[in-house]
Amino acid sequence: xxTAAPIATAAPAPAKAPPPAVPPARHPLLAPxxxxxxxxxxxxxxxxxxxxxxxVQGASGLVLRTRWSWVAIAVVSVFIGRLLLAxxxxxxxxxxxxxxxxxxxxxFRDAARWLGPIAILLALALPLLPFADRYILDxxxxxxxxxxxxxGLNIVxxxxxxxxxxxxxxxxxxxxxxxxxxxxxxxxxxxxxxLAGMFAATFGxxxxxxxxxxxxxxxxxxxxxxxxxxxxxxxNWYKLTNGPNGLSGIPRPSFFGLPFATTPAGGGETFSxxxxxxxxxLHRVIFLYYLILVLALLTNLFTLRIRKLPVGRAWEGLxxxxxxxxxxxxxxxxxxxxxFAIGAMFAGFAGSFFATRQGFVSPESFSFIESAIILAxxxxxxxxxxxxxxxAAIVLIGGPELVRQLEDFRMLAFGGLMVxxxxxxxxxxxxxxxxxxxxxxxxxxAPTGEHRG
Numbered sequence: 001x002x003t004a005a006p007i008a009t010a011a012p013a014p015a016k017a018p019p020p021a022v023p024p025a026r027h028p029l030l031a032p033x034x035x036x037x038x039x040x041x042x043x044x045x046x047x048x049x050x051x052x053x054x055x056v057q058g059a060s061g062l063v064l065r066t067r068w069s070w071v072a073i074a075v076v077s078v079f080i081g082r083l084l085l086a087x088x089x090x091x092x093x094x095x096x097x098x099x100x101x102x103x104x105x106x107x108f109r110d111a112a113r114w115l116g117p118i119a120i121l122l123a124l125a126l127p128l129l130p131f132a133d134r135y136i137l138d139x140x141x142x143x144x145x146x147x148x149x150x151x152g153l154n155i156v157x158x159x160x161x162x163x164x165x166x167x168x169x170x171x172x173x174x175x176x177x178x179x180x181x182x183x184x185x186x187x188x189x190x191x192x193x194x195l196a197g198m199f200a201a202t203f204g205x206x207x208x209x210x211x212x213x214x215x216x217x218x219x220x221x222x223x224x225x226x227x228x229x230x231x232x233x234x235x236n237w238y239k240l241t242n243g244p245n246g247l248s249g250i251p252r253p254s255f256f257g258l259p260f261a262t263t264p265a266g267g268g269e270t271f272s273x274x275x276x277x278x279x280x281x282l283h284r285v286i287f288l289y290y291l292i293l294v295l296a297l298l299t300n301l302f303t304l305r306i307r308k309l310p311v312g313r314a315w316e317g318l319x320x321x322x323x324x325x326x327x328x329x330x331x332x333x334x335x336x337x338x339x340f341a342i343g344a345m346f347a348g349f350a351g352s353f354f355a356t357r358q359g360f361v362s363p364e365s366f367s368f369i370e371s372a373i374i375l376a377x378x379x380x381x382x383x384x385x386x387x388x389x390x391x392a393a394i395v396l397i398g399g400p401e402l403v404r405q406l407e408d409f410r411m412l413a414f415g416g417l418m419v420x421x422x423x424x425x426x427x428x429x430x431x432x433x434x435x436x437x438x439x440x441x442x443x444x445x446a447p448t449g450e451h452r453g
Contacts, residue, residue, distance in 0.1 A: 031086070032083055032086035032087050033083065035082060035083075035086045036079045036080075036082040036083035036086060037079070039078050039079065039082040040075050040076075040078050040079035040082070042078075043074055043075050043078035043079075044071070044075050047070070047071045047074040047075060048071055051067060051070045051071055051074060052066060052067055052068060052070070052071045053065070053066060053067070054066075054067055085423075116387075119390075120297070123293055124290075124293070126140060126289075127286045127289055127290075134282060134285060137282075137285050137286065137289050138285065139397075139398060139401050140289060141285075141288055141289050141292055141357065142397055143393055143394055143397045143398050144289070144292045144293055144296050145292055145350055145353065145354060146373070146374065146377060146393045146396075146397050147296050147377075147389060147390055147393045148292065148295055148296040148299050148346060148349070148350045149167070149171065149346075149347060149350050149374045149377075150374055150377040150378050150381070150389040150392070150393055151296070151299045151300055151303055151346065151386065151389055152167075152299060152342075152343045152344075152345075152346030152347050152350070153167050153343060153347075153374050153375065153377075153378050154303070154378050154383070154384065154385075154386070154389055155303060155315070155339055155342055155343040155346075156339050156340060156343040157375065157378050157379075157383060158378055158383040158384035158385070159307065159312065159315040159316055159319065159339070159384060160315040160316075160318055160319055160335070160336065160339035161315075161318065161319025161320075162219060162336060162339060162340070163216065163217075163219050163220045163223070164219075164220075164223045164340075164343070164371075164375075165220045165221075165223045165224040165227065165368075165371055165372075165375065166207070166223035166224050166225070166226040166227025166228070166230075166371060167223075167227070167343070167344075167347060167371050167374055167375070168227055168347075168366045168367070168368070168370040168371040168374070169203065169207075169226055169227040169229075169230035169231070169366070170200040170203060170204055170343075170344035170345075170347035170348055170351070171200075171347045171348075171350060171351040171354070171366060171370065172230055172231065172234060172351060172361075172363075172365075172366035173196075173199055173200045173203050173230065173344075173347075173348060173351065174196040174197065174199070174200045174347060174348030174349060174350065174351025174352045174354075174355075175196075175351035175352065175354050175355040175361045175365075175366070176234065176241060176247070176351075176355075176361060177192070177195060177196040177199040177200070177348065177351075177352065178192045178193070178195075178196045178250070178351070178352035178355045178356065179247040179250045179355045179361050180240070180241075180247070181195060181196075182250055182251050182355075182356075183247065183249065183250065183251075188251075188253075188254075189251070189252075189253035189254075189352070189356050190253075192352060193349060193352050193353075196348045196349065196351060196352035197345040197346070197348040197349050197352075198345070198348075199348060200344045200345055200347055200348025200349075200351065201341040201342070201344050201345040201348065202341075203230075203344060204340040204341040204342075204343065204344025204345070205337055205340060205341050207223065207226050207340055207344075208336055208337045208339075208340035208341070209337070210222065211223065212332070212333055212336055212337075224368070224371075227368060227371055228368065230366070231363050231366055231367065234363040234366070235363045241363075244362065244363060244364075245362070246360055246361050246362025246363070246364075247355075247360065247361050247362075248359070248360045249359065249360075250355050250356060250358070250359045250360065250361070251356070251359075252284065252356055252359060253287070253288075253291065253356050254271075255271050255287055258270060258271040258274050259271065260272075260281075260283050260284035260287065261279075262279050271283055288353075288357055291353065292353055292357075295349055295350070295353060299346050299349075300386055303386065304386065306342070311335070311338055314330050314335045315335060315338075315339055316384075317330065318330070318332060318335050318336070373396065373397075376392070376396060377389055377392045377393050377396055377397075378392070380392040380395070380396065380418075380421065381393075395417070395421075399417065
């Protein structure tokens, strides 16, 4: 008797879950507009108390006047600028193909060969140009002074990699050394100039000894404290430095003993009478311009030459890896001391020129803001770049003078320019620097068995 096999019944298919709801796509401009609107609201909150009200002198006293149009301009400018930055952000984040630095390096080196001499010729011919007046020469002297200071600090920060926030201390030592030597011992500028550099270099070595084991932020704090110590000493050592009153009556430099005056004090000839020309107060300004130009060019030449010497290569090696330098037998103590001393020496030279140009020095001229400006010149131009220091000094020192006609908006325009540079050139205007030593292909032996020289 056979039994029938059970009939298999198919299980009912599970019901399919409905697909997840797709959120509606947002417009690509919604996020940038929201970001720009938030920035505009913040700008409105800041601009109303700072820009929206102004006190003016009226007939009955001070009167409060509103400037809502200025507030509107500030808010609209912030909104448009933030919107453009938000729209350009995806484009900037796209990966870029890595380019070979060889052609760029060769192009930069070839351009520097003829741009440098042209810039020097233009600097030499500036006082002879028809538009060169007293104001332009004064601004040029100020820019050249900061260029020289930037090149000196570039040795410490750019080449040796030692962050120095008290560089203005050596600037002050050079200025006060020249003033005290010229007033108390009746020494000429040319005799005081090397002595001021020696005194500043000595102070640089004194600063270098305690900070040999410090790096980074700790080194910056110690150098900052050293700069403030020098300023406090200048204020409180009244018998030597005349305290906050400063040193006045500092003698001006002469042209090989020929004073720039209408009549000499003790008889003899003056600059104008010796050359048979009419007296002009512009002669002394032109002489000071060429003097600081020569000092700055000598600083640049010295820096370019010493970079190729063993001590210059040791600075760069110390900046990259101190442990590797120790393993190669380089003495970090002597290397750091030479960087501090040489950088301080050029600051002393610049300080002596500052004293003889002004005829008066006081502690207020050597505050921390001066160190910050010099360091900003080095960082903005690109650490280790000589040409970058020149460009940054022109932008930071000459830029505010060019926009002086903006009056109240002068520093605002200057700050906006700095923000744009930090956004688009975070490593400096000229971050590229030609390497000191190039490793070429290995030389092959000559057929005669001798190496080709």
